[in-house]
Amino acid sequence: MNELIFFFTGGSLAYAGVVCWCLSQKRHQQQVFREALPLRIGWVLRLCGVLLLAGSLGQVLRHQEGIAGAAAWCGLLTFSNLLLISLLPYAPRLVVALGLAGVVGFGTLVCLGIPTGF
Amino acid sequence: MKETFRHSMTWLHTWTGLGVGWVLFFMFLTGTAGYFQSQITRWMRPELPLAAERRLMAPEEGYPLTQAFLQKQAAGADTWGMDLPSPGVGREHLSVWWQMPEGAQDRYGNAVLDPTTGERREGETARSTGGGGFLYRMHYHLHYLPEVWAYWIVGFCGMVLLLALLTGVITHRRLFQDFFLFRPAQGGRSWRDAHAVLGVVALPFFLMITYSGLVFFLFTYMPAGLLAVFGGDEERLEEELHGHDSHTEEHQDAPLSRSGVQLPLPSLLDFVAKAGPVWPESTVTGIRVDFPGDSNSVINLFRHTLPAPDSERMISFRVSTGERVGSEEHEHGEDHGWAHEVEETLFTLHRGRFAGPLLRWLYFGSGLLGCGMIATGLILWTVKRRPKSTGSETSGFGHSLVERLNIGTIAGLPAGIAAYFWANRLLPLDWAHRPEWEAHSLFITWAAMLLYPAFRPVRNAWVEELGFAAALFGLLPFLNVLTTDRHLGVTLPAGDWELAGFDLTMMALGLLFAWTAVRVRPKWEAFPASPDVPEPVRPTKSSMA
Numbered sequence: 001m002n003e004l005i006f007f008f009t010g011g012s013l014a015y016a017g018v019v020c021w022c023l024s025q026k027r028h029q030q031q032v033f034r035e036a037l038p039l040r041i042g043w044v045l046r047l048c049g050v051l052l053l054a055g056s057l058g059q060v061l062r063h064q065e066g067i068a069g070a071a072a073w074c075g076l077l078t079f080s081n082l083l084l085i086s087l088l089p090y091a092p093r094l095v096v097a098l099g100l101a102g103v104v105g106f107g108t109l110v111c112l113g114i115p116t117g118f
Numbered sequence: 119m120k121e122t123f124r125h126s127m128t129w130l131h132t133w134t135g136l137g138v139g140w141v142l143f144f145m146f147l148t149g150t151a152g153y154f155q156s157q158i159t160r161w162m163r164p165e166l167p168l169a170a171e172r173r174l175m176a177p178e179e180g181y182p183l184t185q186a187f188l189q190k191q192a193a194g195a196d197t198w199g200m201d202l203p204s205p206g207v208g209r210e211h212l213s214v215w216w217q218m219p220e221g222a223q224d225r226y227g228n229a230v231l232d233p234t235t236g237e238r239r240e241g242e243t244a245r246s247t248g249g250g251g252f253l254y255r256m257h258y259h260l261h262y263l264p265e266v267w268a269y270w271i272v273g274f275c276g277m278v279l280l281l282a283l284l285t286g287v288i289t290h291r292r293l294f295q296d297f298f299l300f301r302p303a304q305g306g307r308s309w310r311d312a313h314a315v316l317g318v319v320a321l322p323f324f325l326m327i328t329y330s331g332l333v334f335f336l337f338t339y340m341p342a343g344l345l346a347v348f349g350g351d352e353e354r355l356e357e358e359l360h361g362h363d364s365h366t367e368e369h370q371d372a373p374l375s376r377s378g379v380q381l382p383l384p385s386l387l388d389f390v391a392k393a394g395p396v397w398p399e400s401t402v403t404g405i406r407v408d409f410p411g412d413s414n415s416v417i418n419l420f421r422h423t424l425p426a427p428d429s430e431r432m433i434s435f436r437v438s439t440g441e442r443v444g445s446e447e448h449e450h451g452e453d454h455g456w457a458h459e460v461e462e463t464l465f466t467l468h469r470g471r472f473a474g475p476l477l478r479w480l481y482f483g484s485g486l487l488g489c490g491m492i493a494t495g496l497i498l499w500t501v502k503r504r505p506k507s508t509g510s511e512t513s514g515f516g517h518s519l520v521e522r523l524n525i526g527t528i529a530g531l532p533a534g535i536a537a538y539f540w541a542n543r544l545l546p547l548d549w550a551h552r553p554e555w556e557a558h559s560l561f562i563t564w565a566a567m568l569l570y571p572a573f574r575p576v577r578n579a580w581v582e583e584l585g586f587a588a589a590l591f592g593l594l595p596f597l598n599v600l601t602t603d604r605h606l607g608v609t610l611p612a613g614d615w616e617l618a619g620f621d622l623t624m625m626a627l628g629l630l631f632a633w634t635a636v637r638v639r640p641k642w643e644a645f646p647a648s649p650d651v652p653e654p655v656r657p658t659k660s661s662m663a
Contacts, residue, residue, distance in 0.1 A: 003475070003477075025298070064477075071472075074323065078319045081298075085299075085319070
């Protein structure tokens, strides 16, 4: 159960992180919003991406330390990227919606007091 | 010579990848299956009890029975061993073994005990099978080949893969800009995107698995250091690498022989209780007693269930004093050299030994991505070189050969693995050669799948072989219904997820292959052409995983 919670929280933060990073690129902004966003927003998104990825690494390491945690995080990152990349050409809005849902889900767990490490 | 560095690297990437692609696909697929080898073995021995019926025993229940049995059966033995049932490591029964002093008649013995009465009962009744271990071993051991040849072939292919990965990164023009780029339904470009995406998203896994895989047979490939420093004496190297030999270490301050003075063995549970503070979260699943009944007796407690490095799997107590044997330092493995630590870390990473169920799935998924990367790379090679217009040109022999090897391996090898599972259910149960013929079934099927495309137009062969693989995987759970009573109708209500998970995974694989075949089919019908002119087939990237 513990593993499930940490994989869910770590995974949703990682996914949200790569979505942010992806949306900082002009090409994908056009794909999702049909127009490029202002440059400044691109930088904000990039920063958010880095913070979310760091948060996800923290989550995974809380559950599993050391080399096993690092392996788990790499795996989560791999499949976050894969999900994002395979959805993007077919359902670009869904990509963002899923990212938000993940973060909201994580927030809910924290609010419910389920042990997420926060 | 190619004009730029990147051009040379692209050339190298293309031809190294093509040269060993099929062997690599084989290694990746069988190795990936290996992450679930104990689950596969479990499914291949359906006679064993369901999870719910399996009696997991507490040490308080089990050890008094084993101790009483051994006292009766093997008093005066040099060593007693006993194991609680722990399905996680493939032990299904309460079992004991013993070793009598040298020169004794029937020096070695073992028995499976009845969990209620503690009496000996007849041993394993499950069918014999190669199990998941066969698939796992095949990824570095191959089959039908002498061991050493296999290691060299595997090592060569691994080395080339490492080269292909590195040159692949160099070849990728815009690794970061195009990181998230996938353009479906654009022919060759889509294949290139798919190949690049699969290669890049799991790149850390691929680098880790390839490099650590090579390290396994380091001294087979590069014996010079071993010869120069240790004169080829691998045992001495092991000894220095591992600090001290762990076996002598554990007895370091314990006598290695009997004292001759009798000291009745106290209840083993007293010592199990002492392990509690050291291993708060795990069960002592096995015990070995050296010289039971002697005053020099040592009790070694083992745990197997937790993912832990070898050095933390055993603690020992001396019976006479009740004190622990071996230093604290040893428990934490701190006296091992750093070279050993690096080696151990690489091996642990490769095998994913620490992985819980979810991480195991990530490993499995990453392995499949590797298969997908290799498959898309091989297909990309053919797509790029297909004749531009239909009917006007015919493809050359080389191109046509690669097309057919691709079909026979990318669709054919999975079908072979499915045939391996079919053979497990269909071969006669009491046949002595069962495990060998399970293996032969795999290779016979694969060989047939390699030959088949020679007689069929490429596009038809793709659809038919993918369809065949889909049928073999998809129907496996139904074959299971007909041949055993461990099918989904039983395992799902019983909540035995290990068994049900296997059947469900097979169904999912069947659907995946069926979906791929359906995706390939319309493309084939849309371009009627002469049989030897292949048409672009474009399943999406995920269908190749």
